[in-house]
Amino acid sequence: MKQVIKIDHISKIFSRGFFKKQHKLVLSDINLEISQGDRLVIVGESGMGKTTLARIMANLELPSEGEVLWFEKNIQKLREKEKKLLRGKVQYIHQDPYASLHPAKTIYKIIADPLRNAQKINRKEVYEKTKQLLEKVGLTPAEYFFNKYPHHLSGGGRQRLAIARALTTEPQVIIADEPISMIDMSLRAAIIKLFKDLNDLYGIAVILVLHDIGAAKYFTYEKGEIAVLYGGKIVEKGKGREVLTNPVHPYTKVLINSSPIADPEIARNRVVEQLRSYEVPVRTPESKGCPFAHACNYYTEKCLEEDPQLIVIDSSHEVACHVFSK
Numbered sequence: 353m354k355q356v357i358k359i360d361h362i363s364k365i366f367s368r369g370f371f372k373k374q375h376k377l378v379l380s381d382i383n384l385e386i387s388q389g390d391r392l393v394i395v396g397e398s399g400m401g402k403t404t405l406a407r408i409m410a411n412l413e414l415p416s417e418g419e420v421l422w423f424e425k426n427i428q429k430l431r432e433k434e435k436k437l438l439r440g441k442v443q444y445i446h447q448d449p450y451a452s453l454h455p456a457k458t459i460y461k462i463i464a465d466p467l468r469n470a471q472k473i474n475r476k477e478v479y480e481k482t483k484q485l486l487e488k489v490g491l492t493p494a495e496y497f498f499n500k501y502p503h504h505l506s507g508g509g510r511q512r513l514a515i516a517r518a519l520t521t522e523p524q525v526i527i528a529d530e531p532i533s534m535i536d537m538s539l540r541a542a543i544i545k546l547f548k549d550l551n552d553l554y555g556i557a558v559i560l561v562l563h564d565i566g567a568a569k570y571f572t573y574e575k576g577e578i579a580v581l582y583g584g585k586i587v588e589k590g591k592g593r594e595v596l597t598n599p600v601h602p603y604t605k606v607l608i609n610s611s612p613i614a615d616p617e618i619a620r621n622r623v624v625e626q627l628r629s630y631e632v633p634v635r636t637p638e639s640k641g642c643p644f645a646h647a648c649n650y651y652t653e654k655c656l657e658e659d660p661q662l663i664v665i666d667s668s669h670e671v672a673c674h675v676f677s678k
């Protein structure tokens with residue numbers, strides 16, 4: 353399948369403080385490849401660098417090192433005209449759909465305006481396409497919503513609208529940052545299902561940033577990959593089903609075992625490993641060793657000294673751990 357996004361040895365350093373002399377390493381040597389029709393979940397807890405990575409993929413943030421390729425072209429080296437042509441092909445959906453939707457525009461205008469900008473179509477076609485897009489995302493019957501405003505919708509409805517707006521440019525890739533974190537529990541599965549449908553029915557590559565393991569599982573169990581982020585590094589990567597049923601990295605295991613379980617009987621009998629620390633590591637470009645070493649119960653001297661690289665342990669499974677990736 354055709355490659356749509358490639359992240360090649362990306363690192364990101366944020367500088368702050370007096371004369372910007374304090375450097376924080378937020379992402380470290382990340383490599384990812386997404387092809388047409390792929391599904392990918394970037395999972396990890398708060399502060400691990402998920403949003404920064406998603407924004408770099410969407411060209412909303414520049415990496416400090418490394419290259420971002422869209423459709424096999426280095427986006428930093430593209431001319432403005434070429435960039436403009438590709439921009440609509442990669443769509444980014446924000447965590448908070450309400451903040452990204454114009455509150456004073458009707459739902460019709462929110463979809464029709466970008467449609468008019470993206471495609472050279474007449475008024476009747478704009479009307480028809482607006483209707484189709486709203487129906488595609490489950491806002492049906494579309495005409496019922498035309499004259500309403502974003503505040504008339506539930507959180508789930510607003511996220512559907514944000515997705516419909518992203519579809520106006522006929523994207524080949526959608527990157528959504530925590531698309532369900534601001535939505536009621538009962539509506540979350542339906543939004544993930546919508547992303548699955550966009551992937552299955554229209555071949556759109558979908559990259560979701562999630563901290564909810566249950567949602568990550570639902571999205572990638574039959575198809576798709578998971579990249580587990582800890583301290584700005586990918587510590588485990590592979591097919592969703594494989595990583596979630598046979599996790600190898602101690603952080604992935606803790607992440608999976610700490611996720612809520614609906615069945616109280618299973619939840620009561622579950623043993624959740626306690627970490628040595630729950631602090632999010634602050635890394636600098638000078639930091640040594642594995643970012644997880646300060647929290648890990650299995651760390652060795654080597655873990656404090658050397659940063660482990662991702663090692664292929666199975667055909668579709670990679671782990672960065674000195675102790676367990678053998």
Ligand SMILES: Nc1ncnc2c1ncn2[C@@H]1O[C@H](COP(=O)(O)OP(=O)(O)OP(=O)(O)O)[C@@H](O)[C@H]1O
Pocket residue numbers: 366367368376378396397398399400401402403404405
């Ligand atoms: N513009 C910025 N300037 C300085 N530090 C930043 C900036 N953006 C993010 N950071 C820091 O980078 C680290 C990773 O942030 P990021 O938002 O990417 O993580 P995350 O995994 O998405 O977490 P969350 O789910 O809480 O958003 C955090 O420590 C954050 O404070």
